[in-house]
Amino acid sequence: MTNAKLYGGIFLKIKSDLVKYTTAAALTVTGVGVANTVSSNLGPARVEAATFAQRVRINYVAGYGINVWDNYQTPKFTGTRIKHGKTVTVLASAIDQKGRSWYQIGEGQWIQARYTVKESISSKVSQGVQASNRADQAQKVVNVANAAVGKAYVQGSNGPSAFDCSGLTQYVYSKATGKQISRTTYTQVKKGKKVSMQNLQPGDLLFWGSASAPYHVGIYVGDNQFVHAAAPKQGVVKASLSSYFYPSVAKRVLD
Incomplete structure (x- = not known):
């Protein structure tokens, strides 16, 4: 028979014929005090549910990954590895009989904590702010580029009318971002x-011709479209990317 208890939204399923609860310590999850120490016929161990969705980043060797094990007491390799630099969510933590720390990242999925580093909240907030700023800048670039559609093409001119x-x-970049x-x-x-070209974002610069010395440039504005000053008879137009006139390189200049 399997007993299941819900602690702060997280199920800890523990088979009653293998594990017994003691009151040696208290586990607090979302403000609820619960007996913490767990002992089994495999020896003493300690399991704690994560009090929130803690995120950790795999910190191993660039280009390599760490093993994912089926449990932390008598671990067997699941056949899955997680690459260096990837971020995962910790559901619970445990200490095995040898004193090694483990993190549970899924059902039947455990990794050794020593191969991870915690992701700071301030870092995540900072990344979120930077992403928001980039999105705002990209939208300004798109708006200014779209506003230029219909203007004349004149060789050597850089606006605002041609x-x-x-x-x-x-x-566009100077007016939209000051860059x-x-x-x-x-x-x-x-x-x-x-x-x-498969990872284009609004605001990216598109170039045609040689990758080191292109003859033409435009601005990607999303939805497979770009704005460019095409030719004297066309002026500034919005066009769709096509195999007949496809860029040779794309550059992202927004920070």
């Missing part, structure tokens, strides 16, 4: 970081 291709991108990305396609392509 543009060439790199003059448009320079103007200076230089004046020509040859120098703009050296800014930011390269991103794949």
Whole structure:
């Protein structure tokens, strides 16, 4: 028979024929005091439910991963490994008979705590703020780029009433974010970081021609579309990406 008790929203299922509860210590989960120490026929052990969804990052060796075990007392390899740098949620923690700390990350899934580092709340908040700022900047870039659609194409012009291709991108970034990305396609392509065409985000710069010395540039605005100063007869237009006129490289210049 299996006894199940709900502690702060987390089920700890413990087989009654293997484990007995003692009152040697108290476990507090979401303000509820519960007997904590657990002993079994395999020797003394201690299990604690996480009081909140604690996140930890795997800290092992770049390019490698750590083993996931089926339990912490007599561990057997599950065949799964978690790569260095990946973040997981801790459901419970335990200390085995040898004094080693373990984290439960799923049903029948345990990892050794020594291969992890805790993710600080302040770091997560900071990352969230940065992501929000990037999204705000990207939207401003898209808005300014869309507002330029219909303007004239004039070689050597960088706005506000007429543009060439790199003059448009320079103007949009300067007006939307205050960021200076230089004046020509040859120098703009050296800014930011390269991103794949499958991972485009609004605000990314798209280049055509040589990856190191492109002849044309536009701004990705989402939904498989981009804005660019196309040619004298077309002016500034919004177009869809197609195999007939496909960029050779994309760069992300937003911080």
